Amino acid sequence: MTHSSVTTATVALPHRSSRLTFGGVLKSEFIKLFTLRSTFWCCVIVVLLSVGVGLLLATVTAPARDGVPAAPNPTNLQQQAIAVRDATVGTGIGQLVLSVLGVLVISGEYSTGMIRSTFAAEPKRLPTLIAKAIILGVTTFVVGLVTVFGTAAIIFPLLPGIHVHPDWGDSKLLLSLFGAAGYLAVISLVAFSIGALIRSTAGGIAAAMGLILVAPTILDIIALTTGAVWAQNLVTFAPTTAGAKLYAYVSSTPSTTDGVISLDAHQGGYVLLAWFVVLFVAAAVLLKRRDA
Amino acid sequence: MxxxxxxxxxxxxxxxxxxxxxxxxxxxxxxxxxxxxxxxxxxxxxxxxxxxxxxxxxxxxxxxxxxxxxxxxxxxxxxxxxxxxxxxxxxxxxxxxxxxxxxxxxxxxxxxxxxxxxxxxxxxxxxxxxxxxxxxxxxxxxxxxxxxxxxxxxxxxxxxxxxxxxxxxxxxxxxxxxxxxxxxxxxxxxxxxxxxxxxxxxxxxxxxxPVGDIIALAAGNSVRVRTPDATRFANLLSSKDVTITKTDPDLLVVNGLKAAHIGEIAAGSKIVLHELTPLAGSLEDAYLALTEDDVEYHATSVADETVPMEPVQ
CATH class of the missing domain: 3.40.50.300 (P-loop containing nucleotide triphosphate hydrolases)
Known part of the structure; x- marks a missing residue:
């Protein structure tokens, strides 16, 4: 830092030709996400956990779970259902890690003060929120695809050992695997919206875990112990339970019996999307109104 | 702008x-x-x-x-x-x-x-x-x-x-x-x-x-006057627009009169001056003077002394 260097401060005026664009904001958010170690580690952990849990399930446990009976000669439908279940079992843990990533994408900027630099460069704020959501959603969807298809590719060759012969040509199987990746993407976006609302990393992660993990579990216990219809229905409309319909091979049919509501894959997907949209809009409104 | x-x-x-x-x-x-x-x-x-x-x-x-x-x-x-x-x-x-x-x-x-x-x-x-x-x-x-x-x-x-x-x-x-x-x-x-x-x-x-004006605000019109006849001179200078502080038996700090004017009065009354120095404030003094009443968080001062002003270099 010498005095002579001062003169170079303003030599380069041609930069003035450029200006703020949404494409630029997208690129900026892409750079931001991929220049943090936490992003890399979150993604690696999701893939490894999923493959690990999938392997464990495929090799160790008996296939008699989730209503799929153990049978020496399971039907084709049962075989495909087992294959999908084992390939997507990692989403249960993967969603927690990707939710943490979703919260961090925005809360990390508030906790470090980066948000002020961000909004000084892009003062309308909403484009930043949208760009962050797009980059996060695409990234977690790709990570979800790698996770689910990677797990499937690794464990499917092992399944014939338990009389399961997965059929890659089955479009319903493929749709379920894509559904799992889509589920992971939207869940991370739900967590992102919570992070944008709460703005603190600890608070954001706690709230996201509360919605994804704690609330459905408690409601489940209430529903199981008391048989309360309202508790069963709340569980059904929780983002995790509703979203899980996206990657269930055997899809349920929409029904209401004795006041207990059941959703099919499409409805489950819409309920999950609705969670995201409501939280995202709330975050967007507050983002415009609050001081950064 | x-x-x-x-x-x-x-x-x-x-x-x-x-x-x-x-x-x-x-x-x-x-x-x-x-x-x-x-x-x-x-x-x-x-x-x-x-x-x-x-x-x-x-x-x-x-x-x-x-x-x-x-x-x-x-x-x-x-x-x-x-x-x-x-x-x-x-x-x-x-x-x-x-x-x-x-x-x-x-x-x-x-x-x-x-x-x-x-x-x-x-x-x-x-x-x-x-x-x-x-x-x-x-x-x-x-x-x-x-x-x-x-x-x-x-x-x-x-x-x-x-x-x-x-x-x-x-x-x-x-x-x-x-x-x-x-x-x-x-x-x-x-x-x-x-x-x-x-x-x-x-x-x-x-x-x-402008920065010069702000500094001038603090400088006021303080002039340091050293004279063996301090008490008599202080009486001569005093009027309602002038404040005089006697800091030593032979030392006065005069506010409200220009150095040249003080010199003329001394000459007219045949008073011997040993020193006649206009005092300028620093931006610091100006700032402290300006914000004296507007400080939100006051630190308790260590000693309640007046910091002497620096003479003009």
């Missing part, structure tokens, strides 16, 4: 900025002074749209900050050296900011070189010292080669060489016709850097004048 009209910020019952009006002109360095809690940082945050004013407006060349087409080219901001994600390297931080406006990597390298960050640019910002953080903040502010610079405490944490660099750079940028608006607690630094000073106290503008 930065123009604030009736700019107000309230947090609940507390008024941080109380309907202030000011203009920051291009082509000169404008200093922004005020005690802690006076509202300087809040004002600067409102200028760049981070805080929403409760009332009033602030515009940059006639536009609200959020309406600028290319904020980084029009305004460079150093609000807080810590406005950086600690997990990212300095280079990647600047690259991410540059990307929003399509600013080239070449310019990123330029500002890194300009702020002397080459050796640490690839390291994570979390390990940076306060001084390096300030340099990165300056690099961010200069990234878009902006016409207006808003720098909150730019020399905070810098070494003497860095302080001189910021001063030289500020003066240079202003000489090119840019608007430079900087706050500092270092009055001596401000005296050397700024052309115009805006003093804020308890959310109000208590002075807005």
């Amino acid at each position: 930065i123009e604030a009209v009736g700019l107000t910020k309230r947090y609940g019952d507390k008024t941080a900025v109380d309907g202030i009006d000011f203009q920051v002109q291009p082509g000169r360095v404008t200093g922004f002074l005020g005690p802690n809690g006076a509202g300087k940082s809040t004002t600067m945050r409102m200028i760049v749209g981070l805080d929403r004013p409760t009332a009033g407006t602030v515009t940059l060349n006639g536009k609200r900050y959020a309406d600028l087409k290319a904020p980084l080219h029009e305004v460079g901001v150093l609000l807080d050296a810590k406005a950086v994600h600690t997990g990212r390297s300095a280079y990647n931080h600047l690259r991410a900011l540059a990307a929003t406006h399509g600013i080239s990597k070449k310019r990123v390298d330029e500002v890194i070189a300009l702020t002397g960050l080459e050796s640490v640019a690839r390291k994570r910002v979390g390990g940076f010292s306060l001084g390096m953080g300030q340099r990165l903040g300056m690099a961010s502010a200069l990234l878009g080669d902006p016409a207006i610079l808003i720098l909150d405490e730019p020399v905070n944490g810098l070494d003497p060489e860095g302080v001189i660099w910021v001063r030289t750079l500020s003066r240079h940028l202003a000489s090119e016709g840019r608007t430079v608006f900087l706050s500092s607690h270092l009055m001596s630094e401000m005296a050397q850097t700024a052309d115009q000073i805006i003093v804020l106290g308890r959310g109000k503008v208590i002075a807005d004048a």
